Amino acid sequence: MSEQQLFKVTIDNITIEVPAGTTILNAARQIGGEVAPPAMCYYSKLAGSGGKCRTCLVEVSKGSEKDPRPMPKLVASCRTTVMDGMEVKNITSEKVVDARAGVVEFLLLNHPLDCPICDQAGECHLQDLSYEHGKEGTRYEFQRRTFKKHDIGPYIQLHMTRCILCYRCVFTADQLTSKREHGVLDRGDHAEIATFIEKSLDNEFIGNVIDVCPVGALTDKTFRFKNRVWFLKPVEAHRDCPTCSGKVTLWNRGDEVYRVTARKDQWGEVEEWICNTCRFEKKQTSDWVIEGPRLVDRHSVISQGHYAGSVGMHKPAETFAAVNDGRSPKLMMDIHDVSKVNRNEITLSLINGPAHSTNFNSTKD
Amino acid sequence: MSIKLLLEKAHVEGIRYFDVYRREGGYRSVEKALKEMGPEAIVEEVKKSGLRGRGGAGFPAGMKWSFIAKPEGVPRHLVCNADESEPGTFKDRYLMEFIPHLLIEGLIVSSFALGSNDTYIYIRGEYAWIVDILEQAISEAKNNGFLGNNILGTGFNCNIHVQRGAGAYICGEETALIESLEGKRGNPRIKPPFPAVQGVWMRPTVVNNVETLAAVVPIINMGGEEYAKIGVGRSTGTKLISACGNINKPGVYEIDMTISVEEFIYSDEYCGGIANGKKLKACIPGGSSVPILPANLLLKTAKGETRYMNYESLSDGGFATGSMMGSGGFIVLDEDQCVVRHTLSLARFYRHESCGQCSPCREGTGWMEKILKNIEYGKGKLSDIDLLWDIQRKIEGNTICPLGDAAAWPVAAAIRHFRDEFEWHVLHPEEAQQRNYGLAHYADPIHVPATA
Numbered sequence: 001m002s003e004q005q006l007f008k009v010t011i012d013n014i015t016i017e018v019p020a021g022t023t024i025l026n027a028a029r030q031i032g033g034e035v036a037p038p039a040m041c042y043y044s045k046l047a048g049s050g051g052k053c054r055t056c057l058v059e060v061s062k063g064s065e066k067d068p069r070p071m072p073k074l075v076a077s078c079r080t081t082v083m084d085g086m087e088v089k090n091i092t093s094e095k096v097v098d099a100r101a102g103v104v105e106f107l108l109l110n111h112p113l114d115c116p117i118c119d120q121a122g123e124c125h126l127q128d129l130s131y132e133h134g135k136e137g138t139r140y141e142f143q144r145r146t147f148k149k150h151d152i153g154p155y156i157q158l159h160m161t162r163c164i165l166c167y168r169c170v171f172t173a174d175q176l177t178s179k180r181e182h183g184v185l186d187r188g189d190h191a192e193i194a195t196f197i198e199k200s201l202d203n204e205f206i207g208n209v210i211d212v213c214p215v216g217a218l219t220d221k222t223f224r225f226k227n228r229v230w231f232l233k234p235v236e237a238h239r240d241c242p243t244c245s246g247k248v249t250l251w252n253r254g255d256e257v258y259r260v261t262a263r264k265d266q267w268g269e270v271e272e273w274i275c276n277t278c279r280f281e282k283k284q285t286s287d288w289v290i291e292g293p294r295l296v297d298r299h300s301v302i303s304q305g306h307y308a309g310s311v312g313m314h315k316p317a318e319t320f321a322a323v324n325d326g327r328s329p330k331l332m333m334d335i336h337d338v339s340k341v342n343r344n345e346i347t348l349s350l351i352n353g354p355a356h357s358t359n360f361n362s363t364k365d
Numbered sequence: 366m367s368i369k370l371l372l373e374k375a376h377v378e379g380i381r382y383f384d385v386y387r388r389e390g391g392y393r394s395v396e397k398a399l400k401e402m403g404p405e406a407i408v409e410e411v412k413k414s415g416l417r418g419r420g421g422a423g424f425p426a427g428m429k430w431s432f433i434a435k436p437e438g439v440p441r442h443l444v445c446n447a448d449e450s451e452p453g454t455f456k457d458r459y460l461m462e463f464i465p466h467l468l469i470e471g472l473i474v475s476s477f478a479l480g481s482n483d484t485y486i487y488i489r490g491e492y493a494w495i496v497d498i499l500e501q502a503i504s505e506a507k508n509n510g511f512l513g514n515n516i517l518g519t520g521f522n523c524n525i526h527v528q529r530g531a532g533a534y535i536c537g538e539e540t541a542l543i544e545s546l547e548g549k550r551g552n553p554r555i556k557p558p559f560p561a562v563q564g565v566w567m568r569p570t571v572v573n574n575v576e577t578l579a580a581v582v583p584i585i586n587m588g589g590e591e592y593a594k595i596g597v598g599r600s601t602g603t604k605l606i607s608a609c610g611n612i613n614k615p616g617v618y619e620i621d622m623t624i625s626v627e628e629f630i631y632s633d634e635y636c637g638g639i640a641n642g643k644k645l646k647a648c649i650p651g652g653s654s655v656p657i658l659p660a661n662l663l664l665k666t667a668k669g670e671t672r673y674m675n676y677e678s679l680s681d682g683g684f685a686t687g688s689m690m691g692s693g694g695f696i697v698l699d700e701d702q703c704v705v706r707h708t709l710s711l712a713r714f715y716r717h718e719s720c721g722q723c724s725p726c727r728e729g730t731g732w733m734e735k736i737l738k739n740i741e742y743g744k745g746k747l748s749d750i751d752l753l754w755d756i757q758r759k760i761e762g763n764t765i766c767p768l769g770d771a772a773a774w775p776v777a778a779a780i781r782h783f784r785d786e787f788e789w790h791v792l793h794p795e796e797a798q799q800r801n802y803g804l805a806h807y808a809d810p811i812h813v814p815a816t817a
Binding site: 142189 | 535721725727729765
């Protein structure tokens with residue numbers, strides 16, 4: 001391949017050389033840190049994505065070496081390619097900070113803020129965005145928007161009220177599966193993601209819409225209300241899958257696999273797409289070959305458990321023998337024989353739906 | 366009597382049909398363009414004419430044509446934007462309904478200039494009956510050898526297809542129109558790439574308004590330089606204005622852009638004054654998206670000069686004290702009209718027509734409508750007015766397409782010029798339900814500080 005032309009671009013006073021055709025956002029991501037604008041709709045692995053959420057707006061204070069005029073409006077950095085000698089202001093521009101705060105306010109305007117009961121909480125990009133760029137209160141005094149519920153099958157749960165219409169799932173369904181069955185209905189503030197006439201989504205790669213969703217609009221039904229992500233330990237694992245790469249992240253608690261997702265990079269983007277079988281059907285540790293702990297950013301709430309080094313599979317060593325001078329422990333009472341609320345033969349992740357007292361009631365069955 | 370180029374023959378009986386149109390001198394420009402001029406010469410002539418896009422933005426048409434990419438072996442397309450949905454604008458409907466062959470003639474010449482063998486008319490879905498009129502005109506032109514294969518023996522092939530929209534305002538935005546024409550959801554595309562490089566089916570495309578394309582006919586007939594002599598400055602030629610609201614004679618008027626706004630409203634040749642002997646309160650001079658102006662700023666600029674009906678004069682003073690020519694939808698409000706209510710109905714329109722693709726417009730338009738509704742119905746607070754200002758400020762310029770701007774500008778202008786009317790609504794909620802604010806001081810002459 002011939003040598004690619006390199007363009008010099010300065011973002012927030014940091015200069016970097018990138019190949020021609022790179023977008024401002026990707027150039028900023030190469031610098032990393034705070035310079036990289038937040039992106040809610042852009043997804044590098046989905047063609048045509050980006051430009052919609054307007055959180056990645058930046059100011060171009062100098063167009064290029066040839067044409068130094070600044071761009072008249074703020075531009076969406078995810079869809080604007082760099083020019084040689086371009087100067088971009090992200091967090092150093094007051095206009096950008098102001099506009100971004102506005103966009104966050106707009107995105108949260110009709111968002112239900114039901115984080116306490118949302119499965120996405122803890123790994124939600126909208127949470128991160130509002131934490132970093134939002135205000136503490138809203139100026140919206142009206143009833144928030146609601147939608148008629150759509151059932152889209154046994155695997156995926158749709159919460160349209162949480163949706164920010166990033167269109168990522170639409171692109172995923174379009175580009176990853178052979179038959180696109182869901183899209184955007186209606187327009188304006190009543191636009192919604194839905195399948196046309198209550199179809200269920202069961203194409204074998206459709207589960208990836210859960211991973212690309214930046215908010216809790218599309219969540220895993222098999223994991224619904226099972227656990228909070230920050231109580232789980234992400235473990236890298238793989239299996240020999242005939243359909244996909246089989247490289248996944250398992251979300252464990254003890255020996256139990258609660259959830260399977262694709263592996264995500266530091267920008268929250270999927271590294272390799274996985275199939276529905278891996279995601280929804282393989283929920284036994286024995287299905288997988290464990291590789292080791294998944295590195296989680298230390299700022300993430302998921303890393304609060306400090307699990308690194310003592311991964312889910314690892315069981316604490318038995319210390320009774322040492323403490324008791326070799327005598328074996330004497331069982332006074334087996335709580336499981338007596339208790340009606342705790343039955344250890346029940347595997348929480350395999351119960352259909354959230355755990356409930358009836359699940360443990362031994363008189364039932 | 367002013368010069369008429371487009372509507373001169375509009376009232377000849379039977380002008381809708383080919384025979385009459387041809388007898389009245391129609392299709393001369395096709396003969397001239399295809400036989401005597403080449404494509405480059407036509408583009409050059411349109412450039413010389415200074416013709417500006419009549420759809421609203423006012424971008425020079427010749428310049429737009431010269432941007433079209435010409436890659437080898439890729440077809441190019443001309444698309445006529447007949448999705449006229451701006452509230453207050455109905456000039457294209459008039460043109461297509463009464464003198465459809467003028468548009469077809471302009472389309473043939475422009476298609477030849479741009480090298481488009483398949484030309485599309487994307488027409489607003491609600492104009493269902495005009496589709497029939499256009500299709501009849503197209504088949505008549507085809508039967509007489511002005512369309513189809515080998516037009517007039519020159520070897521140029523051209524077909525015109527009429528495509529109906531499905532009732533979305535956003536499809537008047539050129540990239541949304543292209544998406545809709547391709548059979549997709551009418552969401553605006555993110556530019557660049559511009560349609561001139563990648564338009565319909567990723568082929569180079571030019572999208573022009575109906576009136577722009579019709580104006581190509583007189584330009585070719587009389588020559589670009591002659592055309593440029595009509596009008597003033599960079600506002601050349603004639604412009605169709607669709608006047609409506611509280612005037613005596615609503616309708617479509619062709620003006621040569623040299624008359625003053627005052628003359629246009631009060632002379633009997635045009636609007637014929639305000640209806641029922643009322644007084645002028647405010648006016649939106651260019652279709653619902655452009656800023657509203659109170660009577661005093663409409664008739665005179667902030668510098669105290671007379672305001673004329675042309676691109677430059679209407680926008681004199683920028684958005685602080687001016688407005689825009691826009692698409693020529695001239696909406697007049699008399700002293701009995703309530704600016705708050707009027708702004709609410711515009712906000713409701715834009716909330717309903719937002720495509721929902723980008724967040725500021727999707728969420729912001731609905732928010733503005735709700736606040737305006739509160740103010741109009743006596744539930745507003747004084748802080749709401751500042752909040753409205755802040756919302757429109759955060760929508761404007763931050764969206765993919767100009768619909769966000771179009772939703773923000775009317776609200777901004779209403780607050781800028783009619784703030785006391787909004788405050789009156791908030792402070793006198795009960796009285797505001799009974800009567801209107803009235804003319805107040807909006808027609809008072811503006812004090813112009815003397816300059817040394």
